[in-house]
Amino acid sequence: MTVIDSTISFIKEQYKSQNFIPLHVPHFGGNEKKYLLETIDSTFVSSVGAYVDQFEIMMQGITQTQKAVAVVNGTAGIQVALRLAGVVKGDEVITQALTFIATANAIVYNGAIPVFVDVDLDTMGLSPTALEQFLVENAELREDGAYNKNTGKKISACLPMHTFGFPVHMDALLAVCTTWKIALIEDAAESLGSLYKGKPTGSLGKLGVFSFNGNKIVTSGGGGAIVTNDVSLGAKGKYLTTTAKVPHAYEFVHDEVGYNFRMPNLNAALACAQLEQLDNFLDNKRKLAKEYESFFAANGINFRTETPETKANYWLMCVELENKVERDLFLETTNANGVMTRPIWQLMYRLPMYAHCQKDAQHNAEFLEERIVNIPSSVR
Known part of the structure; x- marks a missing residue:
């Protein structure tokens, strides 16, 4: 044999x-059916409901962060997190080429440009050594941040991914990003429950993003979450993902371009039952x-x-x-x-739409x- x-x-x-x-298949051995039936009976099955609120509270506890925002999926979460971190059209975002395509796509959804830096062999995630070497060779530090000497574009963010749930070397990555004035956002889509030096992944960068797709360790069928220790930034994320609607008793007032990225209460009910397990x-x-x-x-x-x-x-x-x-x-x-x-x-970079990066x-x-x-x- x-x-x-x-x-x-x-x-x-x-x-x-x-x-x-x-x-990888989901396991439904808890309160999933009970919570789903309660949601249906409540008639609050869309983007407003008790389980959306409960899900956000549970995620704050699990990730030890100050604010969690429920979103429709992890890709949408990364897109919004990058915008919250200050990424604008024409900026560059450093990430790894060894990742699921959503990481790169979310960068492009903001009108930004991915730059691919190598990973470490031990974590399979973005390498702080490779990042520092790339910046030393290709970037210059100005008063308002790092700029790519080859393109003239601002490098606004760094987006490491915790590959298959294995945490990257966060301390070293954070040190490099701090030196170069680059915001670090964690693509923690695959790493719910993973710890780096005792701290949950997603809680160490400026923002972290999780996925609850059907194949994840915890699923809501479809869904995601943005987490952060910056409460004002989290509130801005909640506002942007709820179509940038200004609170009013009855008027529809929107004062900037937002997104309809809200997690439905039905999905949140499923997620809450899963998080309990x-x-x-x-x-x-x-x-x-x-x-x-x-x-x-x-x-x-x-x-x-x-x-x-x-x-x-x-x-x-x-x-x-x-x-x-x-x-x-x-x-x-x-x-x-x-x-x-x-x-x-x-x-x-083997894919046609990213071959030029x-x-x-x-x-x-x-x-x-x-x-x-x-x-x-x-x-x-």
């Missing part, structure tokens, strides 16, 4: 099934990660684990294969035998692109 065959058998044993095993989900995922780690270590395959001083939520677990040939064989064989596996994302050498990102494979990671 080959290592891949053993892997297939092991995963099917973990999930107690010989049928098709998806990459977050600790249990995290415990189950860590147990599965330990089982995977032991199995793959015995079979000579590198199972990715959390870095020192962090606690990962292990949203999507992954292995690192020897090379692209081994990766492709692993992907082909597992999927053909009813075990869903997926490669890491194609690097953003400035980037650095991307040695680590390209190394990981050829080797990382996600394996089934449901809470079981």
